[in-house]
Amino acid sequence: MQKKALVISLVDSQPVPEITSVKIPDLQPGYVRVQVAYSDINYKDALTLKKDSGVIRQFPRVPGVDFSGWVIASNDPRFQIRQQVFATGWDIGVNIDGGYQESVDLPGGFLQHLSEQRTLKEAMMIGTAGVTAAMGITKVLASTVMTDKEVPLLITGVTGGVGGWQLAILAQLGYHNITVVTRQTALTSQLTALGATRIVSPAEVGLDPLKPLAKQKFGVVFDNVGGDLLGQLIPQIYQDGHLVVSGNAGGIKLQTTVLPFILRGVTLYGIDSVHCTIEDREEIWQLFDNHFWPTAEKLPLITEVGFNELIPTLESFPTTPHLGRTLVKFRTRRPKFRNDD
Numbered sequence: 001m002q003k004k005a006l007v008i009s010l011v012d013s014q015p016v017p018e019i020t021s022v023k024i025p026d027l028q029p030g031y032v033r034v035q036v037a038y039s040d041i042n043y044k045d046a047l048t049l050k051k052d053s054g055v056i057r058q059f060p061r062v063p064g065v066d067f068s069g070w071v072i073a074s075n076d077p078r079f080q081i082r083q084q085v086f087a088t089g090w091d092i093g094v095n096i097d098g099g100y101q102e103s104v105d106l107p108g109g110f111l112q113h114l115s116e117q118r119t120l121k122e123a124m125m126i127g128t129a130g131v132t133a134a135m136g137i138t139k140v141l142a143s144t145v146m147t148d149k150e151v152p153l154l155i156t157g158v159t160g161g162v163g164g165w166q167l168a169i170l171a172q173l174g175y176h177n178i179t180v181v182t183r184q185t186a187l188t189s190q191l192t193a194l195g196a197t198r199i200v201s202p203a204e205v206g207l208d209p210l211k212p213l214a215k216q217k218f219g220v221v222f223d224n225v226g227g228d229l230l231g232q233l234i235p236q237i238y239q240d241g242h243l244v245v246s247g248n249a250g251g252i253k254l255q256t257t258v259l260p261f262i263l264r265g266v267t268l269y270g271i272d273s274v275h276c277t278i279e280d281r282e283e284i285w286q287l288f289d290n291h292f293w294p295t296a297e298k299l300p301l302i303t304e305v306g307f308n309e310l311i312p313t314l315e316s317f318p319t320t321p322h323l324g325r326t327l328v329k330f331r332t333r334r335p336k337f338r339n340d341d
């Protein structure tokens with residue numbers, strides 16, 4: 001038996017993607033086979049096609065860090081045929097073949113059951129981006145500064161998956177003083193409709209010249225961009241405020257001083273949604289079911305692409321301005337199982 005997969009091979013040090021047929025192997029002990037319904041595109045997925053990105057260490061590899069679908073075979077007693085499941089992170093699509101294929105074999109410990117509130121599509125609307133956003137928000141939600149729903153918050157990379165979910169969740173929780181940073185300032189009306197109070201360019205919110213401490217403007221900064229902009233935001237965080245660092249879309253370097261941390265008590269939280277425990281994941285998905293899922297008009301915008309459009313979409317993803325989440329649609333109808341009526 002064969003299945004279609006997007007396979008990345010290394011040719012002359014260059015990652016080369018191809019949609020091809022591959023043999024379906026025997027299912028290993030403890031593994032579960034999932035027929036993929038949806039996958040999605042995260043920043044890391046797009047990096048797998050970039051030369052020397054270092055995301056994939058062993059080729060050939062099937063990328064796709066997230067996927068949802070139906071169990072079609074199981075060697076793990078926790079998972080039964082027909083059940084709807086999903087997986088995010090865990091080095092899927094990086095060190096283990098991922099979601100950009102018709103079916104995925106994975107150790108059962110990496111899978112989560114879909115709750116009754118969510119659909120397979122919604123699970124991928126959340127995906128790694130939503131989990132990362134939710135994890136960052138849970139770090140600061142109980143803090144004194146967040147007790148005031150008027151507290152000025154700031155999100156960078158808001159047009160992306162992680163930033164889009166941070167905006168959606170914070171707006172859903174009733175925060176209504178949210179500044180968002182984007183290079184696409186023409187998206188003002190869309191971002192306002194999604195819950196942003198003020199839309200600014202990096203230059204408008206940055207500090208020039210850079211100072212160790214500046215006027216205190218933001219209770220919490222949620223940063224997905226890193227680099228120069230992050231260094232310019234830290235001096236503007238409130239006394240006892242917080243900085244939630246999730247990403248590096250704009251660079252990995254950070255220029256700062258210790259002063260905001262030792263004179264203003266600023267706390268920095270680093271977020272890693274890849275290696276967090278299954279218990280932490282379950283807690284995050286329950287929060288989506290009970291508190292974090294926004295009303296329809298406040299959901300991050302969704303673009304769907306088919307498997308055949310995946311390679312060009314991935315190739316242009318980091319440099320093409322986008323807004324919201326991109327889903328990869330494999331199969332929307334439940335497969336037929338033996339003993340079905």
Ligand SMILES: NC(=O)c1ccc[n+]([C@@H]2O[C@H](COP(=O)([O-])OP(=O)(O)OC[C@H]3O[C@@H](n4cnc5c(N)ncnc54)[C@H](OP(=O)(O)O)[C@@H]3O)[C@@H](O)[C@H]2O)c1
Nearest residue numbers: 043132157159160161162182183247248249250271272273
């Ligand atoms: N820590 C974790 O566990 C974790 C998990 C998931 C993702 N991440 C990281 O979080 C970041 C965001 O991921 P994502 O999936 O939300 O990505 P995404 O959808 O591509 O969004 C990134 C956003 O960053 C902004 N940006 C600013 N400077 C940029 C630059 N030089 N190049 C590209 N984008 C730039 C863009 O917004 P504008 O065009 O509006 O300026 C873009 O929409 C990435 O660095 C990713 O690796 C971390």
